[in-house]
Amino acid sequence: MLLEIKNLHARIEGNEILKGINLKVDAGEVHAIMGPNGSGKSTLASVLAGREEYEVTEGEIWYNGKNLLELSPEDRAREGVFLAFQYPVEIPGVSNTNLLKTAVNEIRKYRGEEELDAMEFLELLKEKSKLVELDQKFLSRSVNEGFSGGEKKRNEIFQMAVLNPKLAILDETDSGLDIDALRIVANGVNKLRSKDNAIIVVTHYQRLLNYIVPDYVHVLYQGKIVKSGGKELALELEEKGYDWVKNNKAEVTV
Amino acid sequence: MMSNIDFKEWFISNYKTFEKSLNGEKTTSFHQIRKEALSKFSEMNLPTTKDEEWKYTNISPIIKHNFSVIPHKADLSTEEVNNFLFDKLEHHLLVFVNGEFRNDLSRLNDLPSSVEVGSLSDAIKKNHPALMKHFGKYAEDSHNLFTALNSAYTKDGAFVFVPKGKIVEEPIHIIFINKTTQDKFVTQPRNLFIAEDNSKVTVIEHYTSIGDGVYLNNTVTEMFVGENANLDHIKLQEESKKSFHISRMEVDQERSSNFSSHLISTGAEFSRNEFTTRFNGEGGESMLNGLFMIDDEQFFDAHTMIDHAKPYCNSYEHYKGILQDKARGVFNGKVMVRPDAQKTNAFQENNSILLSDDAVMNSKPQLEIFADDVKCSHGATVGKLDEEAKFYLKTRGIGEEAATAMLIHAFASDVIKSIRIEALRDYLEEIISKRFNQ
Numbered sequence: 034m035l036l037e038i039k040n041l042h043a044r045i046e047g048n049e050i051l052k053g054i055n056l057k058v059d060a061g062e063v064h065a066i067m068g069p070n071g072s073g074k075s076t077l078a079s080v081l082a083g084r085e086e087y088e089v090t091e092g093e094i095w096y097n098g099k100n101l102l103e104l105s106p107e108d109r110a111r112e113g114v115f116l117a118f119q120y121p122v123e124i125p126g127v128s129n130t131n132l133l134k135t136a137v138n139e140i141r142k143y144r145g146e147e148e149l150d151a152m153e154f155l156e157l158l159k160e161k162s163k164l165v166e167l168d169q170k171f172l173s174r175s176v177n178e179g180f181s182g183g184e185k186k187r188n189e190i191f192q193m194a195v196l197n198p199k200l201a202i203l204d205e206t207d208s209g210l211d212i213d214a215l216r217i218v219a220n221g222v223n224k225l226r227s228k229d230n231a232i233i234v235v236t237h238y239q240r241l242l243n244y245i246v247p248d249y250v251h252v253l254y255q256g257k258i259v260k261s262g263g264k265e266l267a268l269e270l271e272e273k274g275y276d277w278v279k280n281n282k283a284e285v286t287v
Numbered sequence: 288m289m290s291n292i293d294f295k296e297w298f299i300s301n302y303k304t305f306e307k308s309l310n311g312e313k314t315t316s317f318h319q320i321r322k323e324a325l326s327k328f329s330e331m332n333l334p335t336t337k338d339e340e341w342k343y344t345n346i347s348p349i350i351k352h353n354f355s356v357i358p359h360k361a362d363l364s365t366e367e368v369n370n371f372l373f374d375k376l377e378h379h380l381l382v383f384v385n386g387e388f389r390n391d392l393s394r395l396n397d398l399p400s401s402v403e404v405g406s407l408s409d410a411i412k413k414n415h416p417a418l419m420k421h422f423g424k425y426a427e428d429s430h431n432l433f434t435a436l437n438s439a440y441t442k443d444g445a446f447v448f449v450p451k452g453k454i455v456e457e458p459i460h461i462i463f464i465n466k467t468t469q470d471k472f473v474t475q476p477r478n479l480f481i482a483e484d485n486s487k488v489t490v491i492e493h494y495t496s497i498g499d500g501v502y503l504n505n506t507v508t509e510m511f512v513g514e515n516a517n518l519d520h521i522k523l524q525e526e527s528k529k530s531f532h533i534s535r536m537e538v539d540q541e542r543s544s545n546f547s548s549h550l551i552s553t554g555a556e557f558s559r560n561e562f563t564t565r566f567n568g569e570g571g572e573s574m575l576n577g578l579f580m581i582d583d584e585q586f587f588d589a590h591t592m593i594d595h596a597k598p599y600c601n602s603y604e605h606y607k608g609i610l611q612d613k614a615r616g617v618f619n620g621k622v623m624v625r626p627d628a629q630k631t632n633a634f635q636e637n638n639s640i641l642l643s644d645d646a647v648m649n650s651k652p653q654l655e656i657f658a659d660d661v662k663c664s665h666g667a668t669v670g671k672l673d674e675e676a677k678f679y680l681k682t683r684g685i686g687e688e689a690a691t692a693m694l695i696h697a698f699a700s701d702v703i704k705s706i707r708i709e710a711l712r713d714y715l716e717e718i719i720s721k722r723f724n725q
Contacts, residue, residue: 082682110684122679126697135693136683143684175697176679192683 034095035060035231036200041092043080050076052256053092060199061228065242065267066235068253069275074235075119077253078204081233082116083109097199110136111143113199113230117189117206124176129188132176133158133195140196161194165221183214190221201225202233207241219244239271254278294350298436299329301356305440308357317411324428324438331432343617343649344559344588349531354473354503356440358385361466363497368392371462371495376710378460378491379404381445385465386474388443399453407444407477417448417481425509425537425565433533437475437507444477444506449486451513458489458519458708467500467527476506480520484513484541489708490520496527504555506534512544514568519707520548525718526555528583535561540600542568549706550577550606551715553722554585554614564602565594566628575604578702578715580722582611591620593635595628598658602632607702608639609695610646621653622665628658635665640672640698642691672698692724 036058043051050073058064068074080087081094083106094101101109124132137157138148149157158172165187177185186206193201203222207215222245226232234245242250242264250266251258259278260266270277292300302325312318333350334341363384372380381404382392388406395404403410410418428435445461463476482488494504504526512518518538526532532555540546546564564573573593581587593602608616618637639648650667672694680690696719703715 084678105687106678106681107684107686107690110682116682118679118682122673122676124673124676124679124694124697126700127680127693131693132680132683132685135685135689136680139686139689140684196683 034058035097037095039093039095041077041080041094042090043076043087044090045076045087049090050087050256051080054256054258056251056258058200058231058233060231062249063226063232063234063245063247065247065250066233066253067237067239067250067267067270069279070237072253073256074237074253075204078116078119078202078233078235081114081202082106107139108143110196111140115193115196115198115201117186117193117201117203119205119208121177121185121189123178123180125178127176128173129176130158130172133192136196157195162191164194164224165191166217167191182209183211186210186214186218187221190218194221194225199230200233201230202235204235205237206234207236207238215241216244239267242267252278291351291353294333295329297353298356298440299325302439305356309442312411315411315414317414320423321439321441324435327428328432328435328439331430331435333432340590340619343619344586348557349503349533352471352501352503354471356473358387358465358472358474358502359468359470360387361385363389363392363464363466365392367497368462368464371464371493372460373710373714376458376460376708378458381405381459381461383443383445383461383463383476385472386443386463386476396457398455401450402453402455403446403448404459405446407446407479408442410446410479415446415448418446418479421479421481421509421511423509425511425539426507426535431535433505434507434535437477437505437535440475441477442475444479445492446478447480447488447490449482449488451483452485453483454486455488458491460491460493462493462495463504463506465496465502465504465526465530467496467498467502469500471501473503473505476504478506478508480508480510480518482510482512482516482518485515486513487517488519490518491523491711492521493523494532495525496530499527499529501529502527503531503533506532508534508536510536510538510546512538512540512546514541515543516541517545518547520546521706521708521711522548522550522560524550524552524554524558528556528585530555532558534559536563538564540564540566540568540571540573543570544568545572547574548576549702550575550579550589552577552579552587553718554579554581554587556584557586559588559590561590563592563594566597566600569597569599571597571600573600573602574705575602575606576702576705577606578608578699579616580609580718581614581616583614584612585614586616587614588617589619590617593622593633595622595624595631595633598627598629598631600628600631602634604635605702606637607699608637608648609642609698610639610648611642613643613645615646616648617651618649618667619651619653620665621655622663624654624656624658624661624663626657629660631658631661631663633661633663637667638698639669640695641669642672688724692720695719695723
């Protein structure tokens with residue numbers, strides 16, 4: 034089992050957002066987590082990445098045999114966890130190349146591997162940038178600064194491609210994307226799918242799942258997974274809307 | 288322990304000791320200038336925090352000391368000097384040790400004919416016409432007690448004279464090294480950089496120390512930038528954390544001249560940098576950039592004034608500070624646009640980052656505009672490192688220290704990038720890496 038979340042409760046500023054999440058994810062799988070606004074989707078993504086504002090009050094997260102909650106955000110990343118941000122951060126003065134070079138080498142150091150030399154690193158960037166059709170000129174620009182919404186999301190998937198995580202969490206990667214950008218981002222993700230890694234796609238809409246076809250779909254509502262199923266569940270949700278889940282909540286949570 | 292004598296009285300009563308050290312020079316006409324300065328010094332009061340210009344800057348840690356007015360002679364080897372040079376930079380080198388010019392440690396490459404780079408004491412001995420023309424004209428003794436003190440005790444410093452139309456390609460690196468032992472002393476370098484019409488020169492004024500003893504560096508630098516001349520000035524200050532540094536820099540800019548400056552500092556215990564540039568002709572350009580990084584209980588004050596006295600001049604000022612621990616910083620930047628100075632463009636910005644809860648920054652940008660057809664802007668920010676950006680970097684596998692260092696590099700990057708000398712940019716990047724990413 035790559036990831037196992039057991040009875041996870043988390044809160045921020047005294048408000049309990051996650052109220053007992055259970056989820057198992059194996060390598061090679063793609064899981065979609067859907068839910069209405071405020072259901073706790075982004076909180077779950079943040080807790081997995083190690084955002085400190087969230088306090089885990091109960092439950093456990095096991096990742097690749099390790100207690101994830103005991104790892105710092107950077108160590109989680111070094112162990113192969115990657116979060117594609119819903120709102121990627123602009124960092125003026127830090128170039129994409131610089132960020133990735135530092136990241137790759139810190140990760141390699143952690144794993145006891147040699148640092149990449151400049152040539153090897155540039156080759157890696159060149160190869161991966163093609164995956165998301167990212168122009169080379171973006172590499173020397175400051176991280177996300179002045180990028181359009183679509184460019185920011187492509188940049189997230191580009192970083193994912195370079196860092197090659199075991200577990201990627203895509204937090205609303207589809208939000209704010211037009212159909213062309215959505216297709217490019219989804220294509221990039223699909224090319225990165227393998228039997229060795231797992232992807233958790235967090236999304237409000239079914240649209241993205243036409244392109245990144247999940248193995249499992251989970252519906253999150255009021256901090257709990259209230260329904261799980263195959264990819265057809267997403268279509269059903271799309272058709273009936275989230276009210277269907279809300280109205281049936283009493284029934285499905287029994 | 289003997290109780291200390293009042294700061295002013297100390298310098299007045301010790302003046303004879305200083306005069307003796309001049310070796311008979313006290314009969315020259317230049318000495319009259321010194322003596323007039325001493326009398327001005329004796330008439331002025333020490334600034335206190337009740338004075339608006341010293342509101343955040345308390346000099347009481349300095350004035351409690353009695354500094355020996357004649358610093359001890361210090362042995363210094365070429366190797367020790369080499370520690371302060373920048374890699375891969377071809378330059379002319381002037382070295383001062385404990386205030387005194389050291390010919391044996393200095394070296395000048397080929398200079399264009401009639402360009403003079405050397406010590407002020409030489410220029411004084413020669414009664415250099417340019418010295419007599421410019422000395423004391425920009426950094427006036429009136430209203431500034433520390434300048435008057437410097438003038439009264441003027442003995443040595445750097446003298447750079449670039450006559451009309453001459454271009455000095457390689458930077459002139461001037462290092463003031465104070466090597467301390469037990470005794471506390473004062474050094475009072477007096478510098479004069481003259482770039483006549485259509486000339487061009489780069490000067491690096493570098494203050495540093497060996498040992499961590501107590502001293503006061505009371506420096507005055509006057510700069511003249513003639514018509515269409517270009518003076519690139521870098522001041523680098525990295526001194527002992529027990530030392531005090533009071534400095535005044537005054538720049539006179541003639542028509543269509545270009546002055547650019549960088550004040551880069553890792554401070555002392557106490558540093559006060561007064562920096563004024565004045566447009567004395569139309570069409571001048573001025574850049575005043577600064578970057579200071581202080582920690583422990585260091586205090587650093589940048590006090591700048593850009594005087595738009597003439598129309599069609601542009602000024603650009605950007606100071607940045609990075610403060611750790613219990614460090615305290617002050618930025619007081621005034622842009623004065625006088626009634627005559629139409630079509631002025633003036634931009635001023637001050638940004639500071641506090642890396643601890645105990646660090647304090649007082650930022651006071653001031654615009655005084657008396658002309659109506661001008662473009663001026665100013666702003667100031669004081670904040671912490673962007674936690675969201677740091678978290679973002681961490682989720683990419685970058686650790687706390689490396690993430691902090693990256694964000695600090697990024698914060699400082701625009702000021703560093705504006706420095707024209709690559710070797711110096713590298714040097715600064717290295718300082719930042721050493722400080723924040725060990």
